[in-house]
Amino acid sequence: MPDDVFRDHTGVHPQRQAGLYSVGVSVLNGRLSGQTLLALADLVETHAGGELRTTVNQNFLIPGVPEASLTVVLDWLKTLGLHVEANNFWRGTVACTGTEFCKLAITETKGFARWLAEEMDARLPGFDQQLKLHITGCPNNCGQAWIGDIGLEGKKIKHNGKLVDAWYFALGGALGQHAGFARQINYRCRSEEVPDALEHLFRAYLDQREDGQNLRAWFAAHSNEELREILEAVPIPA
Ligand code: SF4
Incomplete structure (x- = not known):
């Protein structure tokens, strides 16, 4: 395999x-x-x-x-403004329809996905791992969060007395030697906090990876608790 x-x-x-x-x-x-x-x-x-x-x-x-x-x-x-050569965030981001056109949606997805992919590329230019970043606006999971390296499922949470868009994280969905569905790791955050959380995660991978260890192998080598701790690290200052 x-x-x-x-x-x-x-x-x-x-x-x-x-x-x-x-x-x-x-x-x-x-x-x-x-x-x-x-x-x-x-x-x-x-x-x-x-x-x-x-x-x-x-x-x-x-x-x-x-x-x-x-x-x-x-x-x-x-x-036509179309990309044949694109960065790994642009290539690997998939989003379902979301609140714009779907009456079942809990969160907006398409605009969030575009912002997130561009934000991640700005923070981690040249990130060398192919990845699947799957974003889905409700538990029906048309965005297939369960098969992404990173799966984000839309929810609402209360923040300063208001309901705002938030995302539950699933990590480590893969094919090949580490085949499996993404694992729910019991971490969630508001939309604005997602780039910080992902930057922590990807920087931890880049710092800790062994020679030739790809992102999927690195996820597989870490428990849910270890991955959650990385995501929960102190927010990156503006
Ligand atoms: S996952 Fe939910 S929000 Fe997204 S398209 Fe499907 S039903 Fe709509």
């Missing part, structure tokens, strides 16, 4: 068919406007095989791009 398994299809990859490539595009939150989709339809009809596939990571893939068309396809995607 492989030590680690991750396929998000992002980037340019040669296909088995000689001279053809797939181009995987990272779409934070899976949100694309109708105008962008129409432009993409034109792009794949003109410069690829006329096909566009969505992925479980809320990204998409253009298969069948001839080598001679790669440059024009990549330029076109760039013009």
